[in-house]
Amino acid sequence: MASPAYTIREHRAGDMGLIINQHAILFPQQFGWEASFEADIARAAADFLDNFDPKLERTLIAESVETSKYLGSVALFKHRTKAGTAQLRFLLVDPAARGTGLGAELIDRCVRFARECGYAKIILWTFSPLEGARRLYQRAGFQLSSVTRQKEFWGVKMDFELWELALSSV
DSSP states (O other): OOOOSEEEEEOOTTHHHHHHHHHHHHHHHHHOOOTHHHHHHHHHHHHHHHHOOTTTOEEEEEEETTTOOEEEEEEEEEOSSSTTEEEEEEEEEOGGGTTTTHHHHHHHHHHHHHHHHTOSEEEEEEETTOHHHHHHHHHTTOEEEEEEEEEEETTEEEEEEEEEEEOOOO
16 A cells, blocks of 8 residues: 655644635635635634643644645644533645545544543534535544534625534443
8 A cells, every 4th residue: 555645744833824824725716705714714723822732732734745735734622611622623635635535634633632632522613515524524423413504604605514523432
């Protein structure tokens, strides 16, 4: 079996800016989201950096083995108000790297880290147009727990979804 054409590492200085940049370019291109999406991603990234707890939180960056080009990212945040709960954020896989297993591996690494940290569950919020990501979440064992139908976000009406993954050792 061939080794993957990417490496995955933890974030370092400058990576949150890269995550903001990639989200701000790709999501409006693919889904027609307004520029206000970039501000929302920037606020989430700033919150992560301002409150970063390396024992309980992690951001992963995937890069090409050949070029070191950004190929994807994901983060696991400690939920700010729900004890024992982590939140998956910033999942993005560059279109050129889709179908390689990278998205599934990024999610799997976050789930394993959350278990090691002793979290009881992971939650995530996503949107109906993100079909590929939603398939990855489902394959990883996340279950859709609630849907807000046809709410407007970033200039587009779409369903807002909450997904959950119980991490109990039962």
